[in-house]
Amino acid sequence: MGHFDRTLELIDQLQHAGTAAAVCEKLLGVTSGFGLTALMAGTVPQPGTPRNRQKDHVLLCDWPAEWLERYVARNYVDHDPVVSHMKQLQAPFQWREASQGIRIGKSGGDVMGDAGEFKLRDGLAFPLITLDGQIVMVSLGGEAVELSGAEFGLVSLVSTYAIGRAMQLHTMAGKTIDHVELTPRERECLQWAAVGKSEWEISQILGISEHTSEKHLLNAKSKLGAVNRVQAVAEAIRRGYIN
Amino acid sequence: MLFSLTTQELMERPDLWEAVHRLRYRVFVEEMGWTDLQRPDGLEIDQFDHDEAVHQIVIRNGELAGYQRMLPTTRAHLLTDVLADLYEGTPPSGPNVYELTRYAVAPGFRDGRRGVSTVGTELIAGFVEWGLKRNVNQVIIEFEPMWVLRALQLHFLATPLGYQRTYGNQQVVATLLTFNEHTLDVVRSRRNHFAPVLARGYPDMLGQRRAS
Numbered sequence: 001m002g003h004f005d006r007t008l009e010l011i012d013q014l015q016h017a018g019t020a021a022a023v024c025e026k027l028l029g030v031t032s033g034f035g036l037t038a039l040m041a042g043t044v045p046q047p048g049t050p051r052n053r054q055k056d057h058v059l060l061c062d063w064p065a066e067w068l069e070r071y072v073a074r075n076y077v078d079h080d081p082v083v084s085h086m087k088q089l090q091a092p093f094q095w096r097e098a099s100q101g102i103r104i105g106k107s108g109g110d111v112m113g114d115a116g117e118f119k120l121r122d123g124l125a126f127p128l129i130t131l132d133g134q135i136v137m138v139s140l141g142g143e144a145v146e147l148s149g150a151e152f153g154l155v156s157l158v159s160t161y162a163i164g165r166a167m168q169l170h171t172m173a174g175k176t177i178d179h180v181e182l183t184p185r186e187r188e189c190l191q192w193a194a195v196g197k198s199e200w201e202i203s204q205i206l207g208i209s210e211h212t213s214e215k216h217l218l219n220a221k222s223k224l225g226a227v228n229r230v231q232a233v234a235e236a237i238r239r240g241y242i243n
Numbered sequence: 244m245l246f247s248l249t250t251q252e253l254m255e256r257p258d259l260w261e262a263v264h265r266l267r268y269r270v271f272v273e274e275m276g277w278t279d280l281q282r283p284d285g286l287e288i289d290q291f292d293h294d295e296a297v298h299q300i301v302i303r304n305g306e307l308a309g310y311q312r313m314l315p316t317t318r319a320h321l322l323t324d325v326l327a328d329l330y331e332g333t334p335p336s337g338p339n340v341y342e343l344t345r346y347a348v349a350p351g352f353r354d355g356r357r358g359v360s361t362v363g364t365e366l367i368a369g370f371v372e373w374g375l376k377r378n379v380n381q382v383i384i385e386f387e388p389m390w391v392l393r394a395l396q397l398h399f400l401a402t403p404l405g406y407q408r409t410y411g412n413q414q415v416v417a418t419l420l421t422f423n424e425h426t427l428d429v430v431r432s433r434r435n436h437f438a439p440v441l442a443r444g445y446p447d448m449l450g451q452r453r454a455s
Contacts, residue, residue, distance in 0.1 A: 004331040004332070004405070004406065007403070008402065008403070011402070011403065012402075015400065015401075128389060128392045129357050129358075129389050129392070129393075130358075130392060130393065130396060131358060131359050131364075131393045131396050131397070131433065132358045132359075133357035133358030133359075134357075134358075135357075136392070150406070153406065153407050153414075154406075156388065157388060157391070157403065157407060157416065160388060160389075160391045160392050160395075161391065161395070161401070163392060163395075164391065164392050164394075164395025164396065164401070165395065167392075167395065167396055168395060168396070168398060171429075
């Protein structure tokens with residue numbers, strides 16, 4: 001069987017996988033051939049996302065369980081050089097480039113050192129963009145990672161199918177994805193609404209039109225599934241987006 | 244509203260015809276840098292604008308906002324004639340398979356930085372509706388790999404037809420998308436717009452806003 005036929009077969013299996021765990025297993029079955037034995041994929045939480053909401057962003061995860069616990073408990077997502085490199089670059093890269101290319105603060109060094117303890121010494125990461133413009137970050141790691149440009153193409157394509165399948169499973173399970181992505185402006189407007197400012201006042205404070213501040217508040221309201229502004233503010237506080 | 248016109252019908256409306264080829268030039272030659280298609284008149288026209296091509300047009304506020312072209316796979320099309328290095332084996336063809344080419348959203352209608360605009364999703368809803376009406380359930384698209392995820396999010400069944408290649412500074416992968424009524428439901432609910440988008444007849448003259 002030709003190389004391409006094998007890829008097709010894998011992608012076909014992925015699209016019929018019934019659970020996120022099965023998707024992970026199929027994908028890692030392909031990538032472990034290149035030394036990539038652990039996987040984490042999800043939308044990137046905005047800095048300051050409360051810890052109890054960070055796991056909602058995960059789509060696929062086959063990382064050592066203890067590492068995930070530590071990652072969340074120590075709020076590593078806000079310091080991880082791989083995550084910040086991704087946000088700047090918005091293109092594929094190898095982990096080692098993230099630690100070489102940019103100056104890592106002490107906290108960033110801790111993250112990478114800690115990852116090494118769990119046999120995650122190198123890896124590759126790449127962004128995918130969803131329909132509504134959210135970035136899904138895919139990060140695959142292992143002890144020693146070697147792959148050519150063409151192999152990288154294969155890994156990223158098969159990963160895309162895996163993430164797509166995971167997202168389908170999510171919607172089919174009727175789970176409305178319970179994490180909400182508010183833009184900085186929406187948060188600002190809510191923050192001011194929470195202290196009783198009107199749309200007009202908010203527009204004056206932020207230097208935007210009244211129509212725009214109204215739009216931000218309406219968007220935030222619908223994202224938070226609220227029926228009115230009071231509930232939107234309450235929901236944003238409960239979720240820790242504003243205080 | 245999305246209008247689906249044959250090449251003949253498009254040519255009967257010089258204002259639309261010119262707007263279509265000018266938008267294609269703007270997007271594919273000027274933005275994407277497909278220099279092979281350069282022409283002094285600023286119109287992008289190729290050998291596939293033949294009498295069996297179907298031109299799908301989205302009009303907003305009297306302006307051409309989006310465009311895509313559907314080509315039958317029962318005769319020469321881009322994948323077989325121009326992009327032959329994008330497929331392995333035998334590419335799919337038949338009366339139920341069309342090739343979607345020249346998908347373009349006009350610059351003024353691309354809301355949001357990274358997401359797909361409402362004109363973009365109207366084009367998608369449009370070709371699915373159009374296909375289901377005439378027993379077309381598969382389209383071949385040559386697109387950037389990031390579109391694979393979006394297609395899966397909309398519950399298309401996707402199959403790569405070959406390896407991804409680099410053209411200029413773009414990655415391209417030929418993909419077969421299969422769809423059914425369920426796909427249409429998902430596309431419509433993602434758009435939060437459940438009415439059909441496919442309109443009959445011709446749009447009004449460009450530049451004329453319909454009073455509403």
